Amino acid sequence: MGVLGGIPLSGFLAVSAILFTMGALGVLIRRNAIIIFMSVELMLNAANLAFVAFARAYNVLNGQLFVFFVMTVSAAEVAVGLALIVAIFRSKHSIDVDQMSSLKG
Amino acid sequence: MNLTLILFYVLAVAAVATATGLLLSRNSVYAALFLVLNFATVAIFYLLLGAPFIALVQVTVYAGAIMVLFLFVIMLLGAEKLPRGQVLPWQRPLAIGLAALLLVEAGFLLYQRLQTTAILAAPGAELNTTATLQTLGMALFNQYLLPFEVTSILLLVAMIGAIVLTKQVKGEQA
């Protein structure tokens, strides 16, 4: 596997950091609940990239397994989250998070 | 400057570009598609890092299942676009500023560690992380058996939660 040959690990980490920051930014500045949700996925994904990169660097499998678990968790999260969004849409007829600022449904 | 490095830079630019697309697109269908592309590029990163299993699972689970679910919900709700308007005017500049700060910190961290730790400068010698299914499976079902089982319970709970949340109460209108 000489593929990695010339790429420094820091390159992957930099990409991971940028993606993470953009995901965080997405959560903060978008109002659409679904896009906020997708930004969260982007953040998880960035973390996954860092995991796999470190796994490669330290020559251990654990990083890949963590990614596996992160994926499962995010799948569960998406299922529940989307169900929540659908439920909220039913009562508010909107998915703007800024309209969900009261505790009363 | 060899072929792989060029590939890496192209992919990195693609990843950042698609993430930007997600951040900026007004239409949530386009946002979702940008995210799918982003996942695909990250999957290729995984291939470069010698993790074909994770790469393919990434495509299957994220692109094939999760994002389809997102699209499904977007189309089902017919909520592609939101009307313009800003309730929290100070939120956006503050967020961008903080994010920039975070990025600077991350860059500083990378730079600093680059100075002190050798391992970050170049990945270790030729490694054998070509995780075949067998080795991954052995690790998963021996070392990580408990987390694995817990995950299955988590998925079950999520499934039940999703069903309960979206179930229509009898007599209630959609």
Add this chain to the structure above:
Amino acid sequence: MNFALILEWLIKAIVLVLLLLGGFAYLTLYERKALARIQMRVGPNRAGPWGILQPIADAVKLIFKEELMPAQADKLLFFLAPVVTLVPALVITAVVPWGPTLHVFGRDITLYIADINVGVLYIMSVASIAVYGIVLAGWSSNNKYAMMGGLRSTAQMISYEIALGLSFVGVILLAGSASMTEIVTAQKSAWFVLLQPVGTVIFLIATLAEVNRAPFDMPEAEQELTAGYHSEYSGMKFALLFMAEYDKMIAICSIAATLFFGGYREFWFLSNTILSVDRTPWLGPIYIFIKIFVLLFGMIWVRATFPRIRYDRLMAFGWKVMLPLSLALIFITATFILLAQQLNNNLLLAGIPVVSLLVGLAAIVLVNRMLRRKEYARA
């Protein structure tokens, strides 16, 4: 990574794509002919002898047709959707081995494009991508019927993908590898259809749903949705969608042949003769072609025979029958493999088909009873 290797890959890829495109054209003819025979008609017979020029005539007609685009459509995605649909159908066959290694011009030529150790997973990934084209086509048309078709296919494909993936697991367990070539090699002594009869049936049913063929052609049910996701498509874009559907059929059949019917290996009565691929390697592509041909006929036959399933029943069938059944199948397979390993007796593997057929039979009986009870309850 030398130049010759890249050239070899390139040639193989181009040959494969050409084969699929040509295969698509003649598959339409094959289907029309076969359907006609089943329905006591003659079928296409004007263009060329026995109608063999008919596909070319169709192609010419479609190329010169005017392309319409709905005014409110999402232009970019409307344009991209057919492409997104076609590409997975073409690339999915990359891991299917067409024959053993050949020795030509002093080189070892392998008859597959890639042999990755997670080949089966690759198929799963590409199959899961395939849904995008349809859902985007449906959405971008900005048409209620098309949208409904797209959404239906999303739900349907996601549901049946699970049973599909689980039906792979039995094969992986038996072969001890997820690489397609190793799966073929593992079938040297017995095709997996013998060890996994129920798994084969589950696979075939699930793939019918995956490619939206009758009786699972919900997304394009003419009577309810006019033509589903491709209602608004015409001309070459329509041809691409059409091509994708038929290429998917070919791909699916080649995968089925590889996973369950011995792949490019010879038929059992030809083993140890001069016609076995071990002695005459170039026969491999011919064998797999025969198998694909027969399996395709099966799909056409099913289309000609079965009525379309109601949508709620389709989903119920996927989740309540296929999924538990395939889970039970994995359990049975794993148990017997373990037993065989522990007791050092490979004959115990024969328990898999026996027990799984019993379970499958029980499932059929149960479903039958359940349906009948519902029928009575309604009457």
Add this chain to the structure above:
Amino acid sequence: MDTLFSLVPLIVFLPVLGLLINIAFGGKMGEKAIGTVASAASGLAFVVSVLLGVALWAGGGAEHVVPLAEWIRIGTLNIPWTFRVDTLSVTMMLVVSGVGTLIHIYAIGYMHEDVRFKNDVGRYARFFVFLNLFIAMMMILVSGDSYLMLFVGWEGVGLCSFLLIGFWYEMDTLGRPSWANSNAAKKAMIANRIGDFGFLLAAFTMFWAFGSLQFGEVFGKASQIAAATPGVILFITLFLLVGVAGKSAQIPLYVWLPDAMAGPTPVSALIHAATMVTAGVYLVARSWPLYSLVPNAQFIVALVGAVTALFAATIAAGQYDIKKVLAYSTISQLGFMVAAVGMGAYVAGMFHLITHAFFKALLFLSAGSVILGMERGHHHLPHHEPEAGHTEELFDPGDMRNMGGLRKQMPVTFWLYIFGTLALAGIFPFAGFWSKDEILLDAARKFPAIYILLTIAAFLTAFYMGRQIWMVFYGKPRHAAAEHAQESPKVMTVPLMVLAALSLLGGLLNFPGIDTLTNWLGHTIEAAEGEVALPAWLAVSWGGFNPWTALISLGLALLAIYISWLIYGRKPLENGQKDPLKQPFGFIFTALERKWYVDEIYAAVILNPYVAISRFLADVIDWRFWHDWFHEKVIAGTYNFVSKTVLDLRIDQQFIDAIANGLGNLTRRVSGSLRRLQNGFVRSYALAVLFGVVIILGYLLLK
């Protein structure tokens, strides 16, 4: 093969799973579903047992110890929860789960009707929860690798026995409101407690002498200790015998078993005939390395068993309740087994344990079928609405004096009963013939006195079983209910047919000359046969079979059945007629009817003084002295003074309240100002989180 052995915890956890399902969902599931879940749990345990047996067989019978978890570690006492898989424990597992599953299936049908006759449908699920709990506990008992683990199961099955005997705790066996059933349950519990006391003393001594309770270590050191201090082994074995007497209903602790028939019939069959009561036999067989070292103890065990066998057999001949007869018969047969394992004939004892599980379960379940048939007959009688002022005559469906001629109404049950009877009476070629003769032969070779006792008991066995058959199934119906009795449904009779087949074929397990069971158990029990000079006629044998002893017992059994026919069969009882034996035997037969007055003697000697002392302690010492005077006056008075005047007025109101109020006011003011941060916009909160992240990361970087 080790993978198969690691399945062994499932034999405990599958029944536990079944009972958890029934606890959680039993209220919502239908009766069939409840029964199916419970039966499946038990049936799967049987499958696992079979797999273990196969694995053991493939591995040449070598024992396996499968650790599961560490349980107790105090000082040098280290008791892990380990499973012991050897031929002995697997044999027991197969019997427990196999017979248990059949009884589960039977109980689906039986309890369906029982809960309706007793007007409490809600208890259906509870019954199956208890049954599964019992299976789990029994499995712990037979699979445990230490005396303490065995004791856990021992207590657990005792608990299940208690729960199930008192299943209908607020009524008596006839359904009248009374505490009779719960008293029976308590009696069983207390009698067992006395036995457990002996067991515990034995276990403590064992730990003192051997420093461990693990089977392996104890048996390994046994001969060494026996050479040094022989008294210790004698002490241990005799106190174990006390435990055995409690659990396996031997003299003098047997009195609880007949009363235990208050439980539903499947319980009588499962717990009080086939499995739990044989735990004592298992214990002696398991402890064979200890018993083999002390011949004196062996003789005492054998004597207790033999006397019990004879004693209970005599009582059985004088009973009228169909289940009581079987109960005393069970005690008698347990006596046979205990005598066998006591003599060192462990294989013969285990063999009889297995065959007895088959045919006694069959007999009990058939008796249950008879009783339900009578209940159904009673139900169909026209007197559903009793006239005013006329109390309905009390009807006992289990009283044999009410039965008669049932073979016409219940033909299937009749044949099943015949199979069970022939097996129990030891008629060739039924299972009981082979196993009983093995015991008799061993007795004849080792202790002639015991041989004579057991032979008389065997004769009586055939007699009272014959008496039962004639009274129940022949003659004319002596009650209207018997005339209208109805056959039981398939779900009850089919398991019985399986048991009947096993009762017929069970002898093949250790068929003379082939000796499957002997060889199988030989992997675990290697008791050396002492070389004794034998008379010629006893020396002939194939395996454990000697034609002479077999002929004697077979002849006696046939004679006994003939005699019973002369007395009960030739001239059937008329309605209200007294037992024909009453005339010639007079006082003795009355004594038999009253069970030799043992319960009365116990009451006079132990119970009444005990109750008197308890009452004195409770009334005078506890209530008048401690409660009325000490508690009310001294403690309560002081407490009231301290709490009211000192604590409440001074400390609480003036000091603590002030602090609390001050804190409350402070919190209210602070939170009033912080409230504005809580603006309800999720994104702002996320922003706050990011702010925190940036700050913390910055701190870590610049530190």
